[in-house]
Amino acid sequence: MSLASVTTIVRPTAKRPGAPALVPIRVCEAPAPRAAAAVSCSRCCLQNVCLPSGLAAQALLDMDELTRLKRRVAKGAVLYRSGDGLESLYALRGGSFKIVGLSRHGEQKVIGLHLPGEVMGLEAINGQRHGYDAIALEDSEVCVIPFGLLTKLSMRLPVLQQQLLRILSGDISRDQGLMLLLGGMDAEQRLAAFLLSLSRRYHRLGYAPLEFSLRMTREEIGSYLGLTLETVSRLFSRLQKDGLITARHRDIVLKDVARLREKVGH
Amino acid sequence: MSLASVTTIVRPTAKRPGAPALVPIRVCEAPAPRAAAAVSCSRCCLQNVCLPSGLAAQALLDMDELTRLKRRVAKGAVLYRSGDGLESLYALRGGSFKIVGLSRHGEQKVIGLHLPGEVMGLEAINGQRHGYDAIALEDSEVCVIPFGLLTKLSMRLPVLQQQLLRILSGDISRDQGLMLLLGGMDAEQRLAAFLLSLSRRYHRLGYAPLEFSLRMTREEIGSYLGLTLETVSRLFSRLQKDGLITARHRDIVLKDVARLREKVGH
DNA sequence: CGTGTCTTTGATATGCTTCAAACCCAGTGG
DNA sequence: CCACTGGGTTTGAAGCATATCAAAGACACG
Numbered sequence: 191m192s193l194a195s196v197t198t199i200v201r202p203t204a205k206r207p208g209a210p211a212l213v214p215i216r217v218c219e220a221p222a223p224r225a226a227a228a229v230s231c232s233r234c235c236l237q238n239v240c241l242p243s244g245l246a247a248q249a250l251l252d253m254d255e256l257t258r259l260k261r262r263v264a265k266g267a268v269l270y271r272s273g274d275g276l277e278s279l280y281a282l283r284g285g286s287f288k289i290v291g292l293s294r295h296g297e298q299k300v301i302g303l304h305l306p307g308e309v310m311g312l313e314a315i316n317g318q319r320h321g322y323d324a325i326a327l328e329d330s331e332v333c334v335i336p337f338g339l340l341t342k343l344s345m346r347l348p349v350l351q352q353q354l355l356r357i358l359s360g361d362i363s364r365d366q367g368l369m370l371l372l373g374g375m376d377a378e379q380r381l382a383a384f385l386l387s388l389s390r391r392y393h394r395l396g397y398a399p400l401e402f403s404l405r406m407t408r409e410e411i412g413s414y415l416g417l418t419l420e421t422v423s424r425l426f427s428r429l430q431k432d433g434l435i436t437a438r439h440r441d442i443v444l445k446d447v448a449r450l451r452e453k454v455g456h
Numbered sequence: 457m458s459l460a461s462v463t464t465i466v467r468p469t470a471k472r473p474g475a476p477a478l479v480p481i482r483v484c485e486a487p488a489p490r491a492a493a494a495v496s497c498s499r500c501c502l503q504n505v506c507l508p509s510g511l512a513a514q515a516l517l518d519m520d521e522l523t524r525l526k527r528r529v530a531k532g533a534v535l536y537r538s539g540d541g542l543e544s545l546y547a548l549r550g551g552s553f554k555i556v557g558l559s560r561h562g563e564q565k566v567i568g569l570h571l572p573g574e575v576m577g578l579e580a581i582n583g584q585r586h587g588y589d590a591i592a593l594e595d596s597e598v599c600v601i602p603f604g605l606l607t608k609l610s611m612r613l614p615v616l617q618q619q620l621l622r623i624l625s626g627d628i629s630r631d632q633g634l635m636l637l638l639g640g641m642d643a644e645q646r647l648a649a650f651l652l653s654l655s656r657r658y659h660r661l662g663y664a665p666l667e668f669s670l671r672m673t674r675e676e677i678g679s680y681l682g683l684t685l686e687t688v689s690r691l692f693s694r695l696q697k698d699g700l701i702t703a704r705h706r707d708i709v710l711k712d713v714a715r716l717r718e719k720v721g722h
Numbered sequence: 723c724g725t726g727t728c729t730t731t732g733a734t735a736t737g738c739t740t741c742a743a744a745c746c747c748a749g750t751g752g
Numbered sequence: 753c754c755a756c757t758g759g760g761t762t763t764g765a766a767g768c769a770t771a772t773c774a775a776a777g778a779c780a781c782g
Contacts, residue, residue, distance in 0.1 A: 374565045
């Protein structure tokens, strides 16, 4: 099960001409123009959706110090593993990650999905160790944020402290939403809610909300939603037949958001 | 659906002689000897499992200031409601609460359960509004912690800041554990995991880990675990028949923790 | 061009829900 | 003291959504 070394540098996957998966709306600095171009918070296009959101110019420079170190993670490679000690938090600059837990007798279960601008590793603050594995769904890059330094800095910068609390709180909200979904919806509602949620998140990042590319296999989606891969596949087919979406492989287009919303119950 | 006024003072339910539900191990200051006895953090028996855990004596006095205001909530009454603005966090001093979300077309779904020493309202920090209702499962009492003052104080007290982050992080961990449960376990495993989790939490509070009283109806437990009340009831019967527990109404005794653990998969 | 991974689709099995009825116990009022 | 009521619980029978098993198809990659 061991994968390529984490430190492996892999060039971001070239876009296949046939599948223009993600359609950017705003122009935005590329995730990593070259290896060590050291794009820091003050010049990062994610600064308004990421940890430093709301910080003053001077404070941004302090954040720059903190986030000097970047780390590339190849598709399928591990950023941190269950049991690892907490040294840093990771702000996702580009790419995406799944968070997986061992579901007791060896089976992995996906419990989280992270997109750019999100901070990973928060659940480890409490016990000082990670409880889950973070695995890159595509070639990705993160800012390494030493946790000790971050809290120290946040003592000086009230806005940063607020942001930290907000982000943690936001994670709680999101998890609770997912619990609502897992505990209370049928399969079709879960998939519809999942797609709508992705749409919202991509939109916030400046991508077209109605067409995007899934980074997960049917199996991973199923695991995330508490379903089997076959059920997920059938649901994609059904939603497509009903004209709510088109789904070619991992490229999704939402054709009828209103009816999708209706499905999950307004 | 409107219930008794929140400010109603109700005496804690007298213990019925026949059902000694909770068996305290440590001697501990009663949750609320009389109305305004103003038991503050520095003299509260929960100080080591609650927000102020780890604070120095001087800092504890600062916390006392912050938590002067207590609030009694009668069984079935609402502490805060979805849509309410965030003014305060609430530290649970005695009793218990369920957190419920509207599952879209009116049905309520239980997504959280809080025991003494836990801090409620954290999910509202992000959007400055609560997204769920908090409803007392029994006559309860909370410390009202004005959020603005708390963050202000935490700027002065690094240990308090750490505690705040830890508590938020702990909530994330717990929610993720529940997602693992909801998405990956069958009904029997869910109930077994639920009982073991309660056992651990009561134990931490100084109560006997093997016998406790459920504060929720079968329906509420089912809602929490993503099952129907009938299924929950059947499962209690089955676990009892198999000798893993005894269950009389809401009084539970765990008879075979090893096999319960085995069920959930180690 | 072949190999492996992912996906789709079909047939069958099953665990949980749904519907229904009886029961238990506490509280209430006759 | 007793029936009466009502919320909560238990148990049974039937139905259904999703899982499981199975096999074929579609790409992606070397």
